[in-house]
Amino acid sequence: MAKRVGIEVSIALAEAVKLANVDVIPAYPITPQTHIVEHLSEVIANGEVDAEFVPVESEHAAMSCCCGSSAAGARTFTSSSSQGLLLMSEILFIPGPMRFPIVMAVVNRALSAPISIWNDHQDIMSQRDIGWIQTFADTGQEAFDLTLHAFRVAEDRRVSLPMIVNIDGFTLSHVVEAVELLSQEEVDQYLPPFKPRYRLDPRKPITMGPVGIPEVYSEAKVAHNEALKASRRVILQGWKEFADLFGRQYNPIETYRSEDAEVLLVTMGSISETAMTAIDTMRDKGQKAGLVKIRLWRPFPGPEFRKAAGKAKILAVVDRCLPPGAICGPVGAELRSLFYKVPGSPKIFNFIAGLGGRDVTVERFEEMVDKATAFAKKRPKELYEVIGVREK
């Protein structure tokens, strides 16, 4: 039976990896991801799970090692953050087209310079196009559940793609929350053993990663993209079965008090929790504000988002990343593309907030909703505004 415990979110996530009966964990330490891999080393050392912990010499080696391990047919997990994720970047583009179902927890953190260990989404947004399935967790329970879901979806033979679960550094990873940990029997019921279609085996030799000559390269890229788009069905099925078994339903796009809202805040990750409080406050004041949370970032759930946005007139889209020189933030740009020339589509304003650990408070969310409402009457010069920047 599942048991509800007070637990640090990183440890809860690591417990999910343990319960998944993981085989290989190549990992390299970086703040704020360290508690996850430390706990995994501990459970391996105590014999709670039979797995190989490979203490590699860099994140680049970690992801390279993950590729080898997954190609050999092992259930493979790693975790990283920030500069570490960027050091892996070269290799992150490879397991997608090669169809290695590696699962990674990315504990989101700002990028240098200036060096910052605190939370925002610059790291993962810089790696947006690596071709992995990507989800975002808002709470400890979600971090635990989505990790199990990630193994289930990634390793499904209809998918065979790598998958990232994003959790915010410190503000989620290091907090103690009440989390319902599933029992081994429950996890086994949900997550079948990994049975890869192909693996490196001298009895059935295959060549993995040949040269993509111009006659085949486009087809290979399209095949990967098609697979990523088609994974949607399995992602939804994975969530449905999770709900059937354990009663918690997840959706690609989640909403909060959005039905009759005129202005919708759009968030990703743990700030959604504060945003919900802000929505309550605004509703109390009589403002018709609601919230849309993006849980599935890749493949982007366009139809679900359009449906969730409903008849709202204004979207106040929050980005946790400032792409220098761009027209707006990555989530803002995604939604602008989604609604481009769609009749009756909402006006979209983009707010960049919470960079490098800056708190995004209830008041800040109220400010965004107010500003978006004002912008709808008088269009601002820029398509985005950075929220909470000190003048002096």
Added chain:
Amino acid sequence: MIPEFEKFKRFKAKNLPKEELLAPGHRACQGCGEVLALRMAMKALGKNVIVCMATGCMEIITTPYPQTAWKVPWIHIAFENPASVASGIESALKVLRRKGKVSKKHVDIVAVGGDGATSDIGLGWISGALERGHDFTYICLDNEAYMNTGVQRSSCTPYGAMTTTTPPGKKSFGQVTWKKNVPGIAVAHNIPYVATASPAYFLDLMNKVKKAALVKGPAYIHIYSPCPTGWGSAPERSIEFAKLVVETKVFPLYEVIEGRYIMSRKITKPKPVQEYLKGQRRFRHLDKEHIAYIQQRVNADYEKLVRLSEMT
């Protein structure tokens, strides 16, 4: 002494495996010493192997999709990381065997990279894998420059050699640095087996590769690999150069077994380095002084190696 070596039956001209695990029909240049060395290494390793390969000549010539020259499982991920990929495979097979998910039979895991992948971009990755003690063999096929990208210098390019990034000119004589001692770096990791080999001495090469595979833990083999295209040498003379490089003491053949240096071939009557240098366009511009300097350093390096073999 390494127990696995006791039951090891050496390759001889009479018992060479006939099967080609690296099939003919690949796209290597004429006279490529590298693909020849690789073919011999594969013969020595046999079928029960998984090959992880770095980006480079050997990777592109053997696997233009939908063709492959590989009759054994083979994987390429990127340039600098075959040692890390091998680490992942070795760890995976270890745990999957424990869990009864794969056959208990031992599989040799081999990582292969060129001199650029080994001595420059991948050195840290190799160091990590050797230090962690994975049971695998790393083979460096050293053709002394980045040939796949068009003959740029690496830290394994010999002193004085012309490459496209060390062109001799009014103010330059080619490569200004001495070849990096990568086998020495491997030895510094206290791994059980390190060796150098040359395709001209093919039985020696094959026996060393087999020993590297047999030994428990990491092994490193550095193979000299003539490149007629990059060196400006005659394709039909590749094996001759692979022999001359040893006879002139430029590339000595030795093994380091558990830290003990053993000379595979003692050169008592060395030929002058000039004999090795001539016939290769990359050395054509060198004057007498440069050649004298090379001769002196080659002698000193060889002496050091002999002393190491006497000391250990």
